[in-house]
Every structure is written in C-alpha cells, then in structure tokens.
C-alpha cells in the first residue's frame with residue numbers, strides 16, 4: 001500500500017541490516033482541531049531523563065501569547081501553557097520556551113522505492129531513504145500508520161539518528177533522496193529541515209510526503225530545501241475534511257499553490273473512501289480546481305481505500321469508482337491521473353499526454369519499461385513533466 005509502514009521496533013543494528021537488504025515501508029496524515037482544548041500533558045522534559053533533552057531542540061515558529069506560547073507551525077495554532085504538549089504530541093512548552101521533542105529520534109527508518117510514496121514522475125526506480133518521528137497534526141479516521149502518528153516520541157521505540165547520520169546512511173544505502181514520510185513531517189519540521197539542508201550539500205534530494213497542513217512562513221522556508229512533495233488531498237469538501245481528519249481544506253489548497261509557485265515538484269494523492277471521499281461531483285470540482293490553478297501537469301494518484309483503523313466497517317473502494325475518478329480527471333484536463341493500491345491495473349502506467357503511448361510500464365512499485373529519454377517521450381518527443389535522470 002502507498003506509504004503505509006510496517007512498524008516493527010528494531011535495534012539500530014537490525015535497522016542497518018534492513019537497510020542493507022533494501023527493505024522499506026510508506027503513510028498518511030489527519031484537519032481543524034480545537035487546539036487549546038486538546039493539548040496533552042506528557043512527561044516533562046525536566047523529569048523524563050536526559051535522553052529527552054538529547055532529542056530536543058528549541059522549536060522554530062512560535063510566539064508568546066498571554067500566559068502561554070502559540071505555535072505557528074501549522075493551522076492548528078496550539079496555545080501551550082507551561083508543561084503542555086501540542087496536538088501533534090511533539091512540541092512542548094518548557095519554562096517559557098517551545099521545544100520539539102522529535103529531533104534525531106526517528107521511530108521509522110526504511111529504504112523504499114520512490115514509487116511507494118508515491119512519486120511517479122520523480123526519479124523513477126531510485127531509492128528513498130525514509131524517516132519518520134512519532135506524531136501528527138491530524139486525526140484521520142482511516143490512518144494507516146496510526147501506531148506512530150497518533151502517539152508521541154515518548155511512546156515509540158526510536159533510533160538515534162541525528163541529521164548527519166541520516167545523510168550518511170542515505171549515501172551508504174545508495175539512496176538518491178531522503179523522504180520525510182509515514183507520519184506528518186510538519187510536526188518534526190526542525191529535524192527534517194536540518195537534515196534536508198545538510199543533504200543538499202551532498203547532492204541528495206529531499207522529498208516531502210505530507211497532509212500539507214502547514215502555515216505559510218514555515219512552508220516558504222521548507223520550499224527552499226525540498227525538491228518534491230506528495231500532498232494528500234483528502235476531500236474537496238470542508239465539512240468532510242474536518243469530520244474525517246480534524247483539519248480543513250483551505251490551508252492544503254494554499255500549500256499546493258505555494259509549492260507549485262516555488263518550483264517544488266508536486267504530486268497529489270486522493271484516497272477514495274467509500275461514502276466519504278468518493279462523491280463524483282466533488283471529485284470533478286477538485287479536478288477542475290487543479291486545472292484552473294495551473295496544476296494540470298501534476299500527477300494525481302486516486303488510491304484505493306483499505307479498511308483500517310477506525311473505518312474497518314467500510315468496504316474497499318470499487319474498481320469502477322477509481323476508474324470513474326480517473327476518467328473525470330482526464331476530462332477536466334488533468335494530464336497524468338493514476339490509480340493506486342491496485343497492482344496490475346492499466347492506470348498505474350504512464351501514458352504520454354501528447355501521443356497516448358505507454359511510456360512507463362509499472363507493476364506495483366517496480367518499473368518494467370521506461371521510454372522517457374532526457375525528459376521527453378521516446379515516441380513523439382513531447383516533454384513529459386517531472387524530474388527525470390539526465
């Protein structure tokens with residue numbers, strides 16, 4: 001399944017063995033929550049042992065607010081009193097300063113095919129060294145990685161991997177990119193940002209798999225250090241967005257527009273959940289919005305829902321629903337719509353938008369044939385949008 005992870009606590013030694021074997025994993029996020037009311041008191045930095053200090057760093061993007069601190073990293077805008085932890089469970093008010101407690105302590109580390117995030121137009125067939133720290137700013141009912149997204153870094157088994165270590169492991173495992181993924185990377189922003197900045201100095205690309213729920217200032221800084229992003233567009237209806245994830249649609253649409261404007265390669269994932277996000281008219285409106293906002297070349301992955309977490313009573317998405325969504329996208333002018341989580345379906349291949357020939361043949365995360373040469377279709381020479389090998 002796309003960016004779902006098998007969370008198995010591993011020792012660092014075992015983890016390194018897994019990397020050598022090339023075993024990987026992938027994830028999803030959760031909307032507008034009552035920030036102050038939902039903040040959680042977790043063990044404080046001062047009383048929980050020195051390791052917490054080791055994996056803490058003064059956070060970026062916060063300001064004083066009355067007697068507390070307001071986090072300005074994501075639209076939840078949590079206000080934290082002394083000792084409080086944010087909704088994402090990894091930002092803490094300690095003695096009048098905000099700290100992240102997700103710095104250098106990833107709970108998931110894998111080497112994945114880039115296709116698993118999914119990225120279909122970004123360096124196909126390459127490896128992405130993938131990391132996540134616990135926590136998320138959403139509460140998705142369908143979360144496929146809830147075991148690490150809905151807990152704090154205190155509650156997961158973590159590795160000890162500072163930014164320089166991540167970069168070294170990326171090089172050693174011959175991965176061409178570092179993926180910030182599985183949980184919500186906005187909530188371990190400082191760790192991801194410092195790692196990405198360092199990776200850039202070694203010629204390593206950075207890819208962001210996210211719910212896109214981030215404020216404008218950190219987003220604009222982020223765009224300076226990442227190369228590609230896959231953003232979950234969970235619905236095109238505000239009420240559904242809030243009921244499903246606790247978040248809201250408008251900030252996610254803003255993220256898409258800013259990333260496009262800033263030159264980040266963008267792909268979108270739309271999970272079609274029966275009865276929640278599979279309404280044909282809503283899908284049509286979403287596709288029309290994408291095209292009207294200059295995102296026609298942005299691949300859209302319509303992904304099959306698997307019954308999980310709090311929505312186990314629902315059926316799988318029907319193949320007809322996925323095919324109808326893809327057809328609606330094509331009709332609206334989206335040039336590269338895909339069907340995901342359905343290996344073997346013809347819509348997991350890439351077809352040249354100009355001549356219609358199959359230019360990348362896939363099976364799951366594997367590339368069977370690639371007819372893109374120098375960024376163009378080998379048959380008709382039309383440019384294919386994406387980031388390709390020279």
Ligand code: SF4
Nearest residue numbers: 071074077078086088
């Ligand atoms: S990043 Fe975390 S602490 Fe900050 S506003 Fe979002 S949920 Fe709250």
